[in-house]
Amino acid sequence: MMRALVFAAALAAALPAAAQKPAPGSKSANITGAWSFLTQSYAKGCRMSGQMRLAPSASGKHACTFSTEEKCPDIVVHAKETCEAVREGGKLTIKSKVDSVDPQVGYDPDDFELTIQNGARMTGMMRSFNSAPVEFFRGDAPVS
Numbered sequence: 001m002m003r004a005l006v007f008a009a010a011l012a013a014a015l016p017a018a019a020q021k022p023a024p025g026s027k028s029a030n031i032t033g034a035w036s037f038l039t040q041s042y043a044k045g046c047r048m049s050g051q052m053r054l055a056p057s058a059s060g061k062h063a064c065t066f067s068t069e070e071k072c073p074d075i076v077v078h079a080k081e082t083c084e085a086v087r088e089g090g091k092l093t094i095k096s097k098v099d100s101v102d103p104q105v106g107y108d109p110d111d112f113e114l115t116i117q118n119g120a121r122m123t124g125m126m127r128s129f130n131s132a133p134v135e136f137f138r139g140d141a142p143v144s
Contacts, residue, residue, distance in 0.1 A: 029119040031062070031087070034053050034138065035138060036049070037052060037134055037136045038134065040133045041132070043130045044073070046071065046073075046130070048110070048126065049071075052064055052065070053066070062085035064084070066080075067080050068080075075103075078101070079099075079101045080098075080099045081096045081097060081110060083095060091114065091115060094112040095109075096109040108128045109128065111128065114134075120137060
């Protein structure tokens with residue numbers, strides 16, 4: 001009897017804690033709409049930030065557009081890009097094409113490999129001439 005009471009008390013305490021944790025890599029999260037993103041530092045002090053819009057396309061993938069600001073110690077570069085995003089479960093792969101760059105410098109497309117955490121957060125890697133961890137978010141910016 002005592003064991004049953006201890007088990008019941010432990011189970012009752014664990015249930016509220018489990019209910020508060022979101023499932024990582026959510027496969028059902030809605031990713032359409034506006035996102036902001038921010039990389040960690042790369043290439044001796046550069047960081048990239050930007051805004052992206054994801055929209056479902058007829059092919060079952062997502063069409064996207066985004067703008068970036070890359071701040072480095074010696075230059076600030078702005079780019080506009082178009083992209084296609086492919087979702088496989090809790091993963092999102094974004095392949096991009098550069099539309100414009102200011103100032104006119106050599107600039108590689110910014111691709112992303114992301115894990116969908118939920119409808120407000122995705123994390124992963126930015127892959128371009130350089131690579132860096134990146135966080136996509138809606139709402140408040142991540143704390144670094």
